[in-house]
Structures are given as C-alpha cells and as structure tokens.
Amino acid sequence: MDTLMLSRLQFAAATFFHFLFVPLTLGLSVMLAIMETNYVRTGNEEYSRMARFWGKIFLINFAIGVVTGITLEFQFGTNWSRYSEYVGDIFGSLLAIEATVAFFLESTFVAVWAFGWKRLSPKAHAIAIWLVAIASNVSALWILIANAWMQHPVGFVIRNGRAELDNLISIIAQPFAWHTIVHTISAAYILSAFFIMGVSSWHLLRKQHISFFKKSFRLAISFALIFTIVEVVQGHMHGGEVAKIQPTKLAAMESLWVTTRSAPQYLFVIPDPDNERNLVEFGAIPGALSMLAFHDFSAEVKGLKHFAPSERPPVTLSFVSFRVMMTLGFFFLVMAIIGWFRRDTIEQRPALLKVFLFSIPLPYVASEFGWMLAEVGRQPWVVYGMMKTSNAVSPVAASQVAISLGAFVLVYSFLGIVAYYLMWSHSRKGPSDDTALPDAADEEVGYA
Amino acid sequence: MLETIWFALWGILWAVYFVLDGFDLGIGTLAPFLTKNEGEKRSVYNSMGPYWNGNEVWLITAGGVTFAAFPKTYAVMFSSLYSALLLILFCLIVRGVAMEFRSKFSSTGWKRFWDTLLWVGNFGPALLFGVAFANLFRGILIDGSGIYHGTLFSLLNPYGLMGGILFTLIFAVHGSLWLTLKTNGDLKGRAANLAGSLWYALAAAAVVFLGATYVSTHLYDNYIKVPVLFVIPLAAVGALVGILLFIRQAQWLKAWISSAVFIVMVTLFGVSGMYPNLLISSIDPAFSLTAFNSSSSSLTLEIMLGVALVFVPVVIAYQAWVYCLFGRWDHQLAQSKRQK
Numbered sequence: 001m002d003t004l005m006l007s008r009l010q011f012a013a014a015t016f017f018h019f020l021f022v023p024l025t026l027g028l029s030v031m032l033a034i035m036e037t038n039y040v041r042t043g044n045e046e047y048s049r050m051a052r053f054w055g056k057i058f059l060i061n062f063a064i065g066v067v068t069g070i071t072l073e074f075q076f077g078t079n080w081s082r083y084s085e086y087v088g089d090i091f092g093s094l095l096a097i098e099a100t101v102a103f104f105l106e107s108t109f110v111a112v113w114a115f116g117w118k119r120l121s122p123k124a125h126a127i128a129i130w131l132v133a134i135a136s137n138v139s140a141l142w143i144l145i146a147n148a149w150m151q152h153p154v155g156f157v158i159r160n161g162r163a164e165l166d167n168l169i170s171i172i173a174q175p176f177a178w179h180t181i182v183h184t185i186s187a188a189y190i191l192s193a194f195f196i197m198g199v200s201s202w203h204l205l206r207k208q209h210i211s212f213f214k215k216s217f218r219l220a221i222s223f224a225l226i227f228t229i230v231e232v233v234q235g236h237m238h239g240g241e242v243a244k245i246q247p248t249k250l251a252a253m254e255s256l257w258v259t260t261r262s263a264p265q266y267l268f269v270i271p272d273p274d275n276e277r278n279l280v281e282f283g284a285i286p287g288a289l290s291m292l293a294f295h296d297f298s299a300e301v302k303g304l305k306h307f308a309p310s311e312r313p314p315v316t317l318s319f320v321s322f323r324v325m326m327t328l329g330f331f332f333l334v335m336a337i338i339g340w341f342r343r344d345t346i347e348q349r350p351a352l353l354k355v356f357l358f359s360i361p362l363p364y365v366a367s368e369f370g371w372m373l374a375e376v377g378r379q380p381w382v383v384y385g386m387m388k389t390s391n392a393v394s395p396v397a398a399s400q401v402a403i404s405l406g407a408f409v410l411v412y413s414f415l416g417i418v419a420y421y422l423m424w425s426h427s428r429k430g431p432s433d434d435t436a437l438p439d440a441a442d443e444e445v446g447y448a
Numbered sequence: 449m450l451e452t453i454w455f456a457l458w459g460i461l462w463a464v465y466f467v468l469d470g471f472d473l474g475i476g477t478l479a480p481f482l483t484k485n486e487g488e489k490r491s492v493y494n495s496m497g498p499y500w501n502g503n504e505v506w507l508i509t510a511g512g513v514t515f516a517a518f519p520k521t522y523a524v525m526f527s528s529l530y531s532a533l534l535l536i537l538f539c540l541i542v543r544g545v546a547m548e549f550r551s552k553f554s555s556t557g558w559k560r561f562w563d564t565l566l567w568v569g570n571f572g573p574a575l576l577f578g579v580a581f582a583n584l585f586r587g588i589l590i591d592g593s594g595i596y597h598g599t600l601f602s603l604l605n606p607y608g609l610m611g612g613i614l615f616t617l618i619f620a621v622h623g624s625l626w627l628t629l630k631t632n633g634d635l636k637g638r639a640a641n642l643a644g645s646l647w648y649a650l651a652a653a654a655v656v657f658l659g660a661t662y663v664s665t666h667l668y669d670n671y672i673k674v675p676v677l678f679v680i681p682l683a684a685v686g687a688l689v690g691i692l693l694f695i696r697q698a699q700w701l702k703a704w705i706s707s708a709v710f711i712v713m714v715t716l717f718g719v720s721g722m723y724p725n726l727l728i729s730s731i732d733p734a735f736s737l738t739a740f741n742s743s744s745s746s747l748t749l750e751i752m753l754g755v756a757l758v759f760v761p762v763v764i765a766y767q768a769w770v771y772c773l774f775g776r777w778d779h780q781l782a783q784s785k786r787q788k
Contacts, residue, residue: 059548060548063544063545063547063548063549064545066501066504066544067540067541067544067545068541069508070504070507070508070511070537070540070541071534071537071541073508073511073512073515074511074526074533074534074537076515076522076526077511077514077515077522077523077525077526077527077533078526078527078529078530078533078534079527079530081522081523081524081526081527081594082523084515084519084523084526085519085520085522085523085524085594087519088515088516088519088520088522088523088744089516089519089744089745089748090748091515092512092514092515092516092517092519092522092744093516093744093748093751093752095512095515095516096509096512096513096515096516096752096755097516097752097755098512099505099508099509099512100509100512100755100756100759100760100763101755101759103505103508103509104502104505104509104763104767105763105766107501107502107504107505108501108502108505108763108766108767108770109766109770110501111498111499111501111502111770111774112498112770112773114498115497115498115774115777119777119780159745160745162519164744164745164747164748165744165747165748165751166747168751394523394527394530395527395594395596396527396530396596400530400531403531404530404531404534407534407538411538411541411542415541415545418545418549422549422552
C-alpha cells in the first residue's frame, strides 16, 4: 500500500476510535449538569449519587477523548502536510480558536469537578460541571464548523497558491455548518441517552436500585425523545442540503447511476459499481427521491454517470453507511416514543427493558456510519471541489506510516478493551450505597 | 510586524507549555526512583492528577497556533519530524490513561503495569522534546520544496542528544521541586535532596549545551547583532542560580518559581536566536521557513491575534485561580491530617 492509502486508513482509525468516546462525553456532561442542578434545587441525595455514578463513566470517556484528540490535530501536520499548507490559513485558525476558547475551559474545570466533591458547595460543584458541559459542546461546535468547511468551503479566496481567509463570519454562519452541528450533537445526545437507558434497564431487570435507575431512565428518555425527533427532521433537511452542495455524495448514497427526473426511491437496492448499475432495484416509490432531496416530485437528480469516474466517491460504502444510519435513526425514534409513554411503569416491562439493554451499541454504530458517509461520501475530495485527497498527503515514506498505523492499531485496541471493560464493570456494579463523597485524600480519584 | 508578534507568541506558548507540563514530565520520570510504597506512589499521582490535563492543552494550543499562524511551517515541521512526534503523542496518550486507569483495580500487577507506562509516557516526551528543539535550533535536512531528507536517527546527533539530556534534567528538577510543594514527610525530603543534587547535573548540562550551541548553531548571531538580547541568557543563569539558593534556604515555592523562570528563559533563548526562522534548513539557509515566508494571511493573523488577546488572559486567570484553589485544598488536607 502507498502512503496515501496508509494515511487514509490511519486517519480513519484514529477518528473512529476518537468518536467511540467523544459522543458520550457531550451528552453525559449535560445530563450530569442537570442531575446536579436537580440536587441543588431539591436537596435529594439521590441526584448527587446519580451524578457520581454516571460521572465515573464520563471521566473514563473524557480521558480517552482528550488523549486521542491530540493525535487527530497533529496528524494534519504529520500525514496531511500538503493539505495543512494549502488550507491552514482557514482550517488551522478554526482548530486554534477551538483550543483557546473551549478546550482549556473544559480541561481545567473537569479537574475542579472531579476533585471538588467534598470541597465545593453543591452549587459551585454544579457550576463546574455546567462549565465542562458548555465548553465540551462549544468545542465540538468549532470542530464541526471546520469539518463543514471541508464539506462545503466558503469564505475564502485562492491567493498566493493557497486558500486564504476572506470572510470568517460566512464560514461560521453557513447553513451547512449548523446542519452538521445539530446533526452530530443530537446524535451524541441520543447515544448518551440510550447508554444511560441501557445500563438502567440492566439493573431494573434485576430489580435493584429501582428508584435510582428509574430516575436516570426518565431523564434519559426525555433527552432521547427530543433529540430523536430533532435528528429525523433535521436529517431530512440535511439530506436536502447535501443534494444541493454535494451532488456526488447524494448520488452515491442513493446509488443512483443515471440522471433522472422525478427519481424514485427504492426500498431495496444492491449496487453493482463495477458495471455502473444496480444489480437489484425493488419497491420503487415514484418521485420520492426527487421529493426528499428537492421538495419537488419532478425535480432532476444527478446520477453518478453524470460525473467522471475519477470524481465519484466509493458507492457501496456510501450507500450502506447511509442506509444503516437512517434505519437506526428511525429505530431510535420509535424506541424513544414507546419508552416515553411507558416511562412511569418501565420497571414492570422486561421485554422493553431488554430491547433498551441490547440497544446500547446501536447509536455507536449509527454515529460511526454517519461519519463514514460524511467522509467517504466526500471523496475523492478532501475539501469538496477544491482539493483532492491524493494531493493532500505528506511526502513521507510509506514504511513510516505503516509502522505508525500498526502502533495506532495496537495501542488503540488495547486502550479500547481496557476502557470498555472498566465501563462495563462499573456499570454492572451499580451505584454504591455509601453516601460519603469521594476525596482525593482517601483514594486516587480517577480523573482525566 | 504581525508576523513578529505571532513569532513571539509562538515561542511564549511553548515556554508556558514546558513550565506547566514540565513538572508532570519530570515527576513521571523520577517517580520510580523516588517512591518506596503505595502511599507515596499515590501522593505522586495526586500531585499531578488535577493539573496534567489543563497543562496538556497548552501543547494543543501551541500546535494549533503553529497550524493557524504558520501553516507551511506546521506542514513541513510535523511531517519532517513524523516519527519523533508520533512517539511523543503515543507517550502522552499512555501517561494520560495511566493517571486515569491506575486506581481502577487494586491488584498489584495492574498498578505496576500503569506505573511503568507512566514512566515511559513522561520520560519519552521529556527526552524527545529536548531532541526535537535542539534539532530545530541546529536546523534539519529540508530541501526547497519542504521535503525532509533525514530519518528519525539523523535527529539523534550529538547536539540533539545533548538537548534531550538538558530537557530531561530541567524537567526532573522542576518536577522534584513541585513534589516538595505537594507532598510531606520522607517523600518530600527525598524530593528535596534529589532536586539539590540534580541541580549540579543540570548546571553542568546547561553550560555544555550553551557551549555546544555556539559550535553547532547560529543562534548567537542574533545576540551579536542585538546585544541587548543577552538579557535573556543572563536571566536564565540568574534563575538557575536562584534555584540553588532557594533550595538551600528550603524556600520551595520560590525555588519552583525560579525553575519556571529558568524554563521560560531557556526556551526564549533558543527562540530569539532562531528569529525570524521557524524551521532552519541545514541543507541551505535559503530553504529555511521563516515567520515571513510561511505565515498566514494578515487577515487571519489579525483575527487570531484578537482571539488570543481576549481569551489567553482569561485562560491564564482561571487556570491560576484553579492552581490556587487546589493549593488551598492541599493545605487544608495537610492540616486535617496533622490534627488526626
């Protein structure tokens, strides 16, 4: 394999791994903040215990999120130096702003929160986790603005042989950036909600800590309901935006080969990219694709053959990613609605609890496939319409990248196994009945 | 002008990073040699626990600022130092995770495993940052199109290795001084003694490095051109002497602050000597990347300067507040232990 392919694999591996941990921190931090606010408001000790129990899971994820985030930033320089040189004027600034404005805040106050259980008033402690929650989400916002710029570059001029900043406001304010932000952050909240509901279900099925996990479940199901609705509605609009600005991605994710007026939506398709056609097309809903993409039954949708083969993204991967993500999205919506109506008697419904328990991994799958669609569907471009991925790679030896890729796989697999084992064993153990607050003096408080 | 301001900010960010994360790197490097039992090991972990994460963000910011203000330097520097940088990153991953995971099981084997990784994860970057910066002072084998013609091993030249040893000693002294502030009893005594003896090694390494710098680099050219710059190395020497004086008087906070000043001055000594070069080519000076030929557009530099002027003071304010807060907590803790 050449440097380009190895670098792509390495970046994909590093991103996928990073995103196994980040979404849970985005959603959990907000839910922890709500738990602690409830504690301050009501004085009910149980809310404080909830924040401590879920807080441990949060810290494990936060630690891995931080250390794996740095490698992503630095890989732009090590592996994608041509890209960094060409767009650093814009892309580098967004990353630097993220670090200065948000990342310092979350990293500093997460320590105050983790070590301050005994020493801060409940109110000050709640403020600390609110700062962490806000900063984490603002941090995600800047990273997603940067990603949206790669999907749809705006606010730049090509000058001095590179892309230079022309208008920062238009980069921040462009609709596609806000679609990406709402979509990704909602996905993170859904993942966090399903995580809490799944773990809660396990304990409720065993009839243990009922009040504790029912409260957790009820908080999470409200999150799940709100954000699955947001996700499905916004996801539809997001698709419309992709249709407008990334026609090649739309064609690939729908596996549409020929440009068609009033294009149908098929219920079942098997793409056959080698022969530029679909092996099977079944269950056509006339005009539905035109309607979904352009809000017009007779609209023309560009097919893949309209574009030169060298400009098309990998079809099967884009197509499958989209289907998996979308199907799971609707599944989460249905589960959230059912769960919400059953929330008061949830502990008496073992079948439903089992479905929630086994649903824990599904939002992870949906999120990863979502990123696969966003990034693979953008190919062959690294910045859509501006710079090809093949022109972005560093002039480094393939052997160097092969070694580092091997190291990534080894180190990350090990970390992943340890982290998920720790989360699993902590989740099974359940909350301690001990009401004493943890303290750095008594034990090494685990901390990111 | 903007380029020069950003060049200065770039140097200052690295200096702040070395001051703050430097004590973590030093403590981690010394931990296996300083601790005798589980209780002491925990004290060592707790002396870094609340801080390392906020400290590491200064590295992310230094990287981010290189990317934003000097994209071409970022591109060529990071791809040229590929293996060294990724080694540093893996070390930092491992040490961060070691801090988080060690306490999760009480088995001895588990703890010993993470103790080893903590050592690797701190000693590695301490040494490699030194090697990397010495090579930046000296220049690396980059050609006119920004392609690196060396390997990881060409960075391990005698001057590079001297830089590695110097940085490791700087961080070791800095870390052991931090331990004297954050621990008690035998451990504090050992940390204090170690700081005292390591100081001589550090002073020797600093003198040798200064001499070797004269032979191996062109850093002194700027100083000869603008002699007032000699204030920086003089301040470094003053701070170095200050460390020893305060150690002898057992004034640990003042000794640590002297060490912090020393680190800032050492970093600025190198950076001022390099100006306006960010990445010196040892093939031909004409290939060097400077603050002027590798910078971002002036619009980007202006916007980023605005962001930095507003937010960096805010960051410094709340981080300083948090350091004081933890200092107060440690103090209360020590008192409550004494009462028991």
